Amino acid sequence: MIKNYFKIAFRNLWRHKSFSLINIVGLAVGMTACFLIFMYVRFELSYDKFNQNFSQIHRLNTDIKTPNEVLHWSSASPPMGPTLQADFPEVKANARVFGAGFLVESNNHKFQENNLAFTDPSLLKIFTFPFIHGNPATALKDPFSVVLTEASAKKYFGGTDIVGKTLKLNGKQLVTITGVMQDVPLNSHFNFDMLISSSTMEKMKLIDMNEWGNFSNATYILLPEGYDGLKLQAKLPDFLKKHISEDKRRKGYNYELFIEPLKDVYMDTFRGAPVNGNLRNVYVFSIVAIFILLIACINFVNLTTARSTERAKEVGIRKVIGAGKNQLTTQFLGESIIISMIAFIVSVLLSMLLLPLFNQLAGKIISHNIIEHGYIFILFAIAVAIGFLAGIYPALVLTNFKITTILKGRFTSSVKGIFLRKGLVVVQFTISIVLIVGTIIVYNQLNFMRNQSLGFRTDQMLVLDFSGDSTVQAMSESLKHEFTQVPGVLSASGSGTTPGNGNSVAYSEVESRNGSLVPVNMNLYDVDFDFIPQYGMKIVAGRAFSRDFATDSTKSFVVNETTVKNLGYTSAKDAVGKTFNQWGRKGTIIGVVQDFHFESLQQNVKPLNLRINPHNLGVFTLKIKGGDIPNTLKAVESKWKVLIPQRPFSYYFLDQNFNKQYATEDRFGKLFMYFAVLAIMISCLGLLGLASYSTLQRTREIGIRKVLGATVPGIVNMLSKEFLWLVGIAAIIAFPLAWLGMHSWLKDFAYKINIAWWVFAVAGILAMMIAISTVAFQAIRAALANPVKSLRSE
Amino acid sequence: MNKTEVSESTMIKITDLEKFYRTEEVETIALNKLSIEIKTGEFVAIMGPSGCGKSTLLNILGMLDDPDEGSYVFNGIEVAHFTERKRADLRKHNIGFVFQSFNLIDELTVFENVELPLIYTGVPSSERVKRVEEVLDKMQIMHRRNHYPQQLSGGQQQRVAIARAVVNKPKLILADEPTGNLDSSNGNDVMELLTDLNEQGTTIIMVTHSEHDARYSHRIIRLLDGQSVMENIMI
Ligand SMILES: Nc1ncnc2c1ncn2[C@@H]1O[C@H](COP(=O)(O)OP(=O)(O)OP(=O)(O)O)[C@@H](O)[C@H]1O
Ligand SMILES: [Mg+2]
Numbered sequence A: 001m002i003k004n005y006f007k008i009a010f011r012n013l014w015r016h017k018s019f020s021l022i023n024i025v026g027l028a029v030g031m032t033a034c035f036l037i038f039m040y041v042r043f044e045l046s047y048d049k050f051n052q053n054f055s056q057i058h059r060l061n062t063d064i065k066t067p068n069e070v071l072h073w074s075s076a077s078p079p080m081g082p083t084l085q086a087d088f089p090e091v092k093a094n095a096r097v098f099g100a101g102f103l104v105e106s107n108n109h110k111f112q113e114n115n116l117a118f119t120d121p122s123l124l125k126i127f128t129f130p131f132i133h134g135n136p137a138t139a140l141k142d143p144f145s146v147v148l149t150e151a152s153a154k155k156y157f158g159g160t161d162i163v164g165k166t167l168k169l170n171g172k173q174l175v176t177i178t179g180v181m182q183d184v185p186l187n188s189h190f191n192f193d194m195l196i197s198s199s200t201m202e203k204m205k206l207i208d209m210n211e212w213g214n215f216s217n218a219t220y221i222l223l224p225e226g227y228d229g230l231k232l233q234a235k236l237p238d239f240l241k242k243h244i245s246e247d248k249r250r251k252g253y254n255y256e257l258f259i260e261p262l263k264d265v266y267m268d269t270f271r272g273a274p275v276n277g278n279l280r281n282v283y284v285f286s287i288v289a290i291f292i293l294l295i296a297c298i299n300f301v302n303l304t305t306a307r308s309t310e311r312a313k314e315v316g317i318r319k320v321i322g323a324g325k326n327q328l329t330t331q332f333l334g335e336s337i338i339i340s341m342i343a344f345i346v347s348v349l350l351s352m353l354l355l356p357l358f359n360q361l362a363g364k365i366i367s368h369n370i371i372e373h374g375y376i377f378i379l380f381a382i383a384v385a386i387g388f389l390a391g392i393y394p395a396l397v398l399t400n401f402k403i404t405t406i407l408k409g410r411f412t413s414s415v416k417g418i419f420l421r422k423g424l425v426v427v428q429f430t431i432s433i434v435l436i437v438g439t440i441i442v443y444n445q446l447n448f449m450r451n452q453s454l455g456f457r458t459d460q461m462l463v464l465d466f467s468g469d470s471t472v473q474a475m476s477e478s479l480k481h482e483f484t485q486v487p488g489v490l491s492a493s494g495s496g497t498t499p500g501n502g503n504s505v506a507y508s509e510v511e512s513r514n515g516s517l518v519p520v521n522m523n524l525y526d527v528d529f530d531f532i533p534q535y536g537m538k539i540v541a542g543r544a545f546s547r548d549f550a551t552d553s554t555k556s557f558v559v560n561e562t563t564v565k566n567l568g569y570t571s572a573k574d575a576v577g578k579t580f581n582q583w584g585r586k587g588t589i590i591g592v593v594q595d596f597h598f599e600s601l602q603q604n605v606k607p608l609n610l611r612i613n614p615h616n617l618g619v620f621t622l623k624i625k626g627g628d629i630p631n632t633l634k635a636v637e638s639k640w641k642v643l644i645p646q647r648p649f650s651y652y653f654l655d656q657n658f659n660k661q662y663a664t665e666d667r668f669g670k671l672f673m674y675f676a677v678l679a680i681m682i683s684c685l686g687l688l689g690l691a692s693y694s695t696l697q698r699t700r701e702i703g704i705r706k707v708l709g710a711t712v713p714g715i716v717n718m719l720s721k722e723f724l725w726l727v728g729i730a731a732i733i734a735f736p737l738a739w740l741g742m743h744s745w746l747k748d749f750a751y752k753i754n755i756a757w758w759v760f761a762v763a764g765i766l767a768m769m770i771a772i773s774t775v776a777f778q779a780i781r782a783a784l785a786n787p788v789k790s791l792r793s794e
Numbered sequence B: 001m002n003k004t005e006v007s008e009s010t011m012i013k014i015t016d017l018e019k020f021y022r023t024e025e026v027e028t029i030a031l032n033k034l035s036i037e038i039k040t041g042e043f044v045a046i047m048g049p050s051g052c053g054k055s056t057l058l059n060i061l062g063m064l065d066d067p068d069e070g071s072y073v074f075n076g077i078e079v080a081h082f083t084e085r086k087r088a089d090l091r092k093h094n095i096g097f098v099f100q101s102f103n104l105i106d107e108l109t110v111f112e113n114v115e116l117p118l119i120y121t122g123v124p125s126s127e128r129v130k131r132v133e134e135v136l137d138k139m140q141i142m143h144r145r146n147h148y149p150q151q152l153s154g155g156q157q158q159r160v161a162i163a164r165a166v167v168n169k170p171k172l173i174l175a176d177e178p179t180g181n182l183d184s185s186n187g188n189d190v191m192e193l194l195t196d197l198n199e200q201g202t203t204i205i206m207v208t209h210s211e212h213d214a215r216y217s218h219r220i221i222r223l224l225d226g227q228s229v230m231e232n233i234m235i
Helices: A002-015 A017-045 A080-087 A150-157 A198-203 A229-234 A236-243 A279-306 A308-321 A325-362 A372-399 A403-407 A415-451 A470-474 A476-484 A561-566 A629-643 A654-697 A699-707 A712-746 A757-784 A787-792 B054-061 B084-094 B110-120 B125-138 B154-166 B184-199
Strands: A057-066 A069-073 A093-106 A109-119 A131-134 A145-149 A166-169 A173-181 A194-197 A218-222 A254-261 A461-465 A489-495 A504-511 A517-527 A539-542 A556-560 A579-582 A585-593 A608-612 A619-624 A651-653 B010-022 B027-039 B043-047 B069-074 B095-099 B172-176 B203-207 B219-224 B227-233
Touching: A002 A017, A002 A325, A002 B110, A017 A279, A017 A325, A017 A372, A017 A654, A057 A080, A057 A517, A080 A093, A080 A218, A080 A236, A093 A150, A093 A198, A109 A150, A109 A198, A145 A150, A150 A173, A194 A198, A229 A236, A229 A254, A236 A254, A279 A308, A279 A325, A279 A372, A279 A415, A279 A654, A308 A325, A308 A372, A308 A403, A308 B084, A308 B110, A325 A372, A325 A654, A325 B084, A415 A654, A415 A712, A415 A757, A461 A629, A461 A654, A470 A476, A476 A489, A476 A619, A476 A629, A489 A517, A517 A561, A517 A579, A556 A561, A556 A579, A561 A585, A561 A608, A579 A608, A619 A629, A629 A651, A651 A654, A654 A699, A654 A712, A654 A757, A699 A712, A699 A757, A712 A757, B010 B054, B027 B054, B027 B069, B027 B203, B027 B227, B043 B054, B043 B184, B054 B172, B054 B203, B084 B095, B095 B154, B110 B125, B110 B154, B125 B154, B154 B172, B154 B184, B172 B184, B184 B203
Parallel strands: A109 A194, A145 A173, A517 A608, A556 A585, B043 B203, B043 B219, B095 B172, B172 B203
Antiparallel strands: A057 A069, A057 A218, A057 A254, A093 A109, A093 A166, A093 A218, A131 A173, A145 A194, A166 A173, A461 A619, A461 A651, A489 A619, A504 A517, A504 A579, A539 A585, A556 A608, A579 A585, B010 B027, B010 B069, B219 B227
16 A cells, blocks of 8 residues: 555656656755754754753842942852852852953963953862863862863863963963863853963952952852752842941942843843843744745645646545545655655755855854754654645645546636635745845844944054053053054054943942932043044044143043933033042043944943043054055064064954944844745745646636637736735735834844835835746746647647 | 345345535436336446436445435445445445546556555455456456556556456446447447456446447436436346
């Protein structure tokens, strides 16, 4: 029986090659898209699960309440972890992680490393980081011991058997390698190239480990299996009251602690994580995958039911001969599963081929191959399910034909069947048009963000990063002068950071309109005298820093417009001369700078101040001539090697670096576009199949019409019209859906485009044109055919 | 199952059988209180003008369709209101069909077409080969066993169709204008085959427009507007 089914299934496939091809290609492409997205989604949902204590690990988060805002931070202060463990028996372990950056030296190699971490020995007990050499239980116990990852061990020593060797930090501090661990898995919400024992930090006197008000480190705690972190969280207000008395807090400040299970950390876009996912994107792509698959399945259903006229005879005969309904259903389901299996094999090959590209697109290696993690078996199961789902409806339709009607000979598709097929085509094109509109809007927004004036000069700005090296800071004025001597360099300035690269937030007190001092969390830019003019920032009131005023380097602040607005001043001028205290520096506001975007356009501009502070400079920005940038760069590098020989040359361009912030949106946009193209392609494939069937069935009618005098354009028009209607209806349904979806996507951006009507027009016309070219080809062929031939075919 | 009193040799007994076709505007009475009895081993021809309900009757007798009113007793079992599944089951073991338009499956070879009913009745594979070859041989179509239907002449196709109808050794063969698409020589061959089968004990009911073909039967039932108007017993 099975053999007979297979036989007839394969013969059927072979006899109707173009039909089979459309089905297989459509399904294969749909499956490939679905498989890749499936792997992506699985990877995104796999974060941190490699940890054996996954369900027990929690992160300690803090809300910092200041008089005028609440900061939702993902960090805690250094004493919190150990004290928590001392106070509560349910806290089995705690580990703190402090991000760090050093110039690291081994033999003759020097690297500026910015992804290092100081941490407690217990980190290796809480998280699962297998060691290649050394003992994880003791590796981070002593001061000046470090653990390298496999990759960094190879980078410094060319091998991993290096326990006992030493490295030099910032040119002076020797540390001993006590272990080499496997690289941090890609699906970890934090990673590092080297761990340094936290006792080192104390010995180096980098921070005060007993300061309750300094929220600089991540804290992880281990709770008993099945223990609800909220139970512990409920006890934390009392804990805080006990340990942080009023006098230990800043005036008007208050804290609240939160326990967050590890499973939520990676996707936590509210507080953030070092490596941050986005659940919304996971949903979007899951839905897109389901949509694409749906489109491919619709093709299958449509083409199969459209062919039912042909298959009806076979069904009738089989029934007469003794086939039961179940046997026929099995047969037709078998056929669709065979098609889906062939499509599966094709899509496995395609997925293998495309996976490296997809990894690139996703910006990380979601999978090395599709055999990994038993993916292939899951995919196989999905493929069988697709075959089943796509086949069940046609199977039921075919087996439910009445024998007597079929055997009468003339058998045409039922009105219901035609209606359903048209409805499904509308669904396909609705999805496609939504995706097209989405793509256009994503790209518009990206373009908008890239081209939006940021409030400072971005092009031909070369930034040299010396990572706050104190010897460089000490000579910054003369070094700047030296760099401006390089041909092609126009000017130089120094600053602590550059827009797009993050900055410190400083607790400050500013005089408000009524004369009282209000606490404000100010974003802080430490700069030199050349920064504001070189960056082309506009002073809207008062003045910029000037070497002519002796107090400018110790007592003067420039604030941005948002600060002024938030303090209640109606005019920027009114803020000039007001009192401003920050981190022990007492002075006045001397000028107001026009708001500039120091964060991405997803964020509103926040209060910010600039001040002169040569001791906090981290980078030089060189304005360079447009002509020969590579040569200028080379010349700057040689100069660097002479002037700053102790540090590796490190640079970036301001605009590129700023736009890096949009990498996620960029990838999102690209993926969206690719899937939109796929969706419309598969939809058109189905339309092509349907159109060719419908014209095939009407061959006789077309012949008769031509004999009676119909013109070719008239016939093409007649044949194309019915399909174009469907695309039109799809557009009407798609537009509001797309508007709603994209409106909610745009909500994440503080600065965004308005959704223009032309986007819909373009999407609709595009879909219409693609559909026309698909259908018209068939229609023209049918219309041009010799009517004598088509009439004889009866 | 409800057994009705019938004599030993009665295969089919229909009483007051009615069949209507309702379309939106009109209701057609295809069979109008028709009563017929057919004995095991008979060869019956059904004749009548076009549209008088011959095919409708044959479809009901073959359990491809069910009547609206009346009773149909097949081999002592009332089947008028059987479910589709039960009808299919009874059909595949007892009845073979031959059609005017042959109705072979284009995707299957001659051999496979004939083998199909055996597959549906669950005959094991080795037994199937034997029986298919036997019947193809009898129909003198053995040399074409691996051809596809389109590669055969009309007469050859009808012989394959008859081979398929008899391969399961049915007690009853229903033939709807079996010679309708054939020339007279091929038509006669088919009639000879049916006569042979009838002589070996198979009951045959055949719809025909040809008085010549009808002469092969034992009895002619003439229908007019869904009612039996006359029965001729052939000698
Ligand atoms: N599916 C149907 N729907 C409506 N009316 C039908 C249907 N099938 C048959 N009829 C009507 O029932 C009547 C009997 O039809 P039937 O096919 O049994 O005639 P027939 O005797 O076989 O004719 P012919 O010799 O032309 O084959 C006809 O009047 C026909 O129009
Ligand atoms: Mg008829």
